[in-house]
Amino acid sequence: MTTERIIGDNVQIECSRVHKFYEQRARQLGNDLSAVNLTGNPDVSQKRDALEKKTVLSLLNLKGSESVLEIGCGLGRFPEALYGRIRLYLGVDQSAEMIRIAHIRHRRHPEIRFQSLTAEEIAPGSLLHPPPFDLLLTMGLFVYLNDVAADALVRTMGMLAATECRIYVRETVSLIGRRLTLNNFFSQELGERYSAIYRTPEEYEAMFRKHLFPIGFTTESSDWLLTKELGARKETNQRFFLLSRKGRRESENGVLL
């Protein structure tokens, strides 16, 4: 197996390693945010968390009636920002240990629920709360999905979306014009081997164009998230994409979009 840093080529990563990586981080670091945002600096972790919550809340202007699905929810970091602002939240993650911690973290909030499930297993019938959802969130998940699974997840998100719906996707993306893949690559910062696919923004946009635009979504907003102080690098930065569908309409040939 190649253990490399690959620029350009589409190389598959081993998802079972990602699973073990996060199980282990949850066991070692418990409730600590660095288990999910991978910085060794607690101050940076807190600031990133606060920045994302502030950014998303100001973009979304929630009404309080929303049903929310977060895919790859980790420790349940994000739903704290949703207390009192939504009707229900379901977070799913493949790491059973992450989900165990998330349950404890939000045990006093019955509207916030969690389920151990992989992105690949998500289907309308497999979720604790049935679709449709008014808001779908993924933050730092797509980098761990190979192309077939990433493409399938975007399609599934479209299937789970309510007539009026917003989809927020935030990922670390490549800034060098081609994707960068870490395939079981030794990271000095983490002190262990690590795998992730940093796609270009255009690769995400192509998946949205393929699966979400034909069913009525458009890109409402998209921007970079991190400053240098918070972890923007020469080759990568976090970018968010907010897509929305205002309601269904009929196409020229009468098909409901």
Ligand SMILES: C[S@@+](CC[C@H](N)C(=O)[O-])C[C@H]1O[C@@H](n2cnc3c(N)ncnc32)[C@H](O)[C@@H]1O
């Ligand atoms: C970087 S963490 C982000 C967690 C959370 N979204 C946050 O922002 O705090 C990535 C999460 O994705 C989960 N994950 C990775 N691959 C997954 C898959 N195929 N299905 C579901 N969850 C997955 C990991 O277990 C981990 O909790």
